[in-house]
Amino acid sequence: AQTVTQSQPEMSVQEAETVTLSCTYDTSESDYYLFWYKQPPSRQMILVIRQEAYKQQNATENRFSVNFQKAAKSFSLKISDSQLGDAAMYFCAYRRLMDSSYKLIFGSGTRLLVRP
Amino acid sequence: GAGVSQSPSNKVTEKGKDVELRCDPISGHTALYWYRQSLGQGLEFLIYFQGNSAPDKSGLPSDRFSAERTGGSVSTLTIQRTQQEDSAVYLCASSLEGATGELFFGEGSRLTVL
Numbered sequence: 445a446q447t448v449t450q451s452q453p454e455m456s457v458q459e460a461e462t463v464t465l466s467c468t469y470d471t472s473e474s475d476y477y478l479f480w481y482k483q484p485p486s487r488q489m490i491l492v493i494r495q496e497a498y499k500q501q502n503a504t505e506n507r508f509s510v511n512f513q514k515a516a517k518s519f520s521l522k523i524s525d526s527q528l529g530d531a532a533m534y535f536c537a538y539r540r541l542m543d544s545s546y547k548l549i550f551g552s553g554t555r556l557l558v559r560p
Numbered sequence: 561g562a563g564v565s566q567s568p569s570n571k572v573t574e575k576g577k578d579v580e581l582r583c584d585p586i587s588g589h590t591a592l593y594w595y596r597q598s599l600g601q602g603l604e605f606l607i608y609f610q611g612n613s614a615p616d617k618s619g620l621p622s623d624r625f626s627a628e629r630t631g632g633s634v635s636t637l638t639i640q641r642t643q644q645e646d647s648a649v650y651l652c653a654s655s656l657e658g659a660t661g662e663l664f665f666g667e668g669s670r671l672t673v674l
Binding site: 448450477486487488489490491494535543544545546547548549550551552553 | 591593595601602603604605608610615616649651653655658660661662663665666667668670
């Protein structure tokens with residue numbers, strides 16, 4: 445079964461600085477999707493960024509970028525120029541393309557604190 | 561609607577009672593998911609609907625949990641004879657069909673079983 449591991453329960457960053465959140469996953473498949481979701485105190489999960497495994501180029505969305513290392517099964521999220529509004533729980537997730545439900549499998553999350 | 565709507569936002573119940581949680585997905589989204597998030601934990605998949613059918617119920621933890629979806633829209637998650645370990649936030653998400661469909665989440669229903 446696929447698993448997603450986030451080894452950092454909590455991270456802290458100074459406003460305007462850069463922080464990297466780690467994620468590793470376990471799969472025997474070659475095609476899949478990876479995601480980072482943000483969960484603010486409102487509880488609503490918000491998609492931050494998505495990566496298709498067949499794409500070698502790392503995805504970027506404004507201040508958010510990923511470092512996708514397929515062989516190492518690593519998918520880290522880099523947040524540049526951190527802002528107070530970035531403070532939230534961040535979840536890494538995996539989607540198996542051979543799964544008829546396309547459900548997401550989530551890691552346990554990393555709480556990001558942003559210091560003013 | 562504009563987004564995924566869930567009700568109630570918060571529910572406190574006594575052990576042994578039945579509860580119903582409701583999810584109103586984004587209009588036109590054929591796929592609907594229920595997840596459970598226990599305190600300090602990640603999201604645990606419960607069930608997936610495609611239209612009104614549920615081809616993947618593999619995450620339901622026991623036969624006390626059931627869900628249905630009607631009219632390809634609203635879904636209800638029912639927990640019978642609630643236990644304290646059922647206390648969690650129950651999140652609903654909807655998406656367009658397919659592997660590339662982004663999941664849009666509601667704000668969840670926080671269930672507390674006393």
